[in-house]
Amino acid sequence: MRILSGMQPSGNPHLGNYLGAMRQHVAMQDVKCAQCYYFIANYHALTTLRDGPTLREKTRELAMDYLALGLDPNRVAFFRQSDVPEVTELAWILDTVTPMGLLERAHAWKDAKHKGKKGETVGLFNYPVLMAADILIYQSDVVPVGQDQKQHVEIARDIAIAFNNIYGETFKMPDVQIKKEVATVPGTDGQKMSKSYGNVIEIFATADLLKKQVFSIKTDSKGVAEPKDPTTCIPLILLAHLLEKNAAAELEKNVASGGVGYAELKTKLFETLLEYFGEAREKRLELEQKPDFVEDVLLAGAKKARKLARETLDEVRRKSGL
Ligand code: ADP
């Protein structure tokens, strides 16, 4: 079973990224018979980040974040998307079998159009085709992501079907994998936590910033003694994903029956975050001192990924007459 996922280096990873995607990515390296391919989607990031040194730095930082969170380069292929340029050639070929209408219906594109002209480039319109190329070039079976990426994986399936219908069976059909309870992790304002909404809790933020972000979580004006709804209480929802099952259930019960205040919950969330990510935060500091190691990991991952990508691309070129 081949597992593949990517993440853009467009900002600092937040709790939504971690719970919805990165935690699954790291956990899946332990699954027997799974071959994991994870990459930093720097080609995709060009659609929003247009500053060379910043993109390079953000890419390096995301690599350190993943490694600090426990990604083991001996068990997964971990690489930069742009170190496998074959993927852009495949994206072009897929462009030629992709109906315009399929991309016009993509939520991300529709959102960009609604927000006005700024981000409305051909690259952004084409974003799902490059993502389909990422998924299909490695003949991926499973794509673990958060809910917001579901439609993109469905588009990849549609593009695979279109190509296979024209040129014969070539691409495997990928399945999206979304963990229900963390499909859409709420941010500090209650909307989906997202780098673009400024409502994040960054997992590697300094303790001061982390505290500020946690204490900015929106709550209602219920007093300490009042019973609260555990399904809408954001600090509790976030905490529950980080605590042991029994501890989370106990806390939910106490919140529902009254007696637990928001300040107490936020303090507990802040402390739990520091503890939960304590080891990762230390490892992250160590990795800062080892830039060569990080670079070597990415290059070795790319070598492994590129071999596989080349095989698929050669078959595609042969079948399409290139
Ligand atoms: P952002 O919306 O912050 O820009 P990305 O698009 O870079 O996040 O997402 C990286 C990965 O994290 C994707 O798999 C995405 O589905 C997942 N993800 C992002 N935000 C959330 C969230 N709030 N809840 C669950 N998963 C999320």
Ligand code: TRP
């Ligand atoms: N679009 C994804 C995101 O913003 C990143 C991504 C690029 C990706 N290519 C991918 C995710 C292939 C899964 C598979 O989060």
